[in-house]
Structure formats: C-alpha cells, structure tokens
Amino acid sequence: MQAISLDTAILITGISKRTLWRRVTEGQITRLDTDERGRAMIAFDEIAPMITLPIEPADYELLIDADAGDADAQNDLAQLFLELDILEMGLYWLNQAVGQHHPDAMHNLAKLYIKGQGVEKDQNTGLMWLAKAAAHGHVIAKQQMAALVPQG
Structure with missing residues (x-):
C-alpha cells in the first residue's frame, strides 16, 4: 500500500489537519506506520479521490516520491505545478528540493x-541562487555566472 504524509495530504486536498485526523480516528482513512522522519503516514489510495489539484493520476507516483523525500521528484513536481x-505549490516543492541542495532546483x-x-522580483536573491546552483555543479548556472564575471 502506498503511503503519503498527513502534511502532504493536507496540501493536495485542501482539507484541514483537524478534519483529516478526525477521518483517521473514525477509520475513514487508514493510518499507516510513522515514517523514518517521524511523519504520520496515511494510505494514498484513500486520499487520491480527494485531491483538488489538477494533476493526472499518471503524476501520482511523482507526488508520492516527492513526499518521500526524492529531490529529483520534488523538483519535477515543482515544475509541473509552475507550468x-x-x-x-510549485514554490513549496522547489524549496523542498533546494533544502536538499538540488542544483536544478536552485537554478x-x-x-x-x-x-x-x-x-517578489529580487535580482540579488536570484543571483545568489544562481551562484549556489553553479557551486553545486549546475552546468548552465556555471556558464551564466561565468558570463557575469569579467575574465582576466
């Protein structure tokens, strides 16, 4: 059975934490084991019909992987929401990936x-993230930084 954290279930359904916990307590949603990060986990299949975001069932695996902490999936899910x-929601998942030092997410x-x-538009913060992406090996960010810094 696939699991998703209660916190992510709140994000994707728009249902309050209190209401979700009540449904867990009443047995309407199955509570699974707590994950290694100490998060309350629930059955994804029971939450899926409640998702209010316009994502396709084909993207559910991406959502589950992102919730599990896969930085690539977090970055990809962020791009999906931004598109x-x-x-x-895009910024939420992008920040999750950035927190794991994911160069693409930083870029x-x-x-x-x-x-x-x-x-809010902020060139300085943008350049800071560009520099961090370059420092973490992002090839395009390295080229962009090189173009900004005078050579010689």
Missing part, C-alpha cells in the same frame, strides 16, 4: 526570483 500556474528558484514569478 499549471499553481505557483504556491529554477534563481529564475523565479530574477523574473519575479511567484515571488
């Missing part, structure tokens, strides 16, 4: 700050 113009966050998309 759907669900900026708050993507830099672009958002430079453009002012979903966040």
Whole structure:
C-alpha cells in the first residue's frame, strides 16, 4: 500500500489537519506506520479521490516520491505545478528540493526570483541562487555566472 504524509495530504486536498485526523480516528482513512522522519503516514489510495489539484493520476507516483523525500521528484513536481500556474505549490516543492541542495532546483528558484514569478522580483536573491546552483555543479548556472564575471 502506498503511503503519503498527513502534511502532504493536507496540501493536495485542501482539507484541514483537524478534519483529516478526525477521518483517521473514525477509520475513514487508514493510518499507516510513522515514517523514518517521524511523519504520520496515511494510505494514498484513500486520499487520491480527494485531491483538488489538477494533476493526472499518471503524476501520482511523482507526488508520492516527492513526499518521500526524492529531490529529483520534488523538483519535477515543482515544475509541473509552475507550468499549471499553481505557483504556491510549485514554490513549496522547489524549496523542498533546494533544502536538499538540488542544483536544478536552485537554478529554477534563481529564475523565479530574477523574473519575479511567484515571488517578489529580487535580482540579488536570484543571483545568489544562481551562484549556489553553479557551486553545486549546475552546468548552465556555471556558464551564466561565468558570463557575469569579467575574465582576466
């Protein structure tokens, strides 16, 4: 049985924590074991019909992997939400990946700050994230930083 954290279930369903816990207590949603990070886990199949976000069932595995802490999945899920113009959710998952020092996520966050998309436009913060992405090996970010710094 696939599991998802209670916190992510709240994000994707829009149902309050109190209501979800009540449904768990009443046996309407199956409570699974706590994960290694100490998060309350519930059965994903029982939450899936309650998802209010416009994501396809084909993307459910990506959501489950992102919730489990896979930085690549977090970055990909962030891009999916950003493309759907669900900026708050995109930023949430992007920040989860950035927290794991994911270079692509850092580069993507830099672009958002430079453009002012979903966040207040801030060139300095954008450049900081660009530099961090470059420092973590992001090839395009390295090239962009090199173009900004005078040679010689």
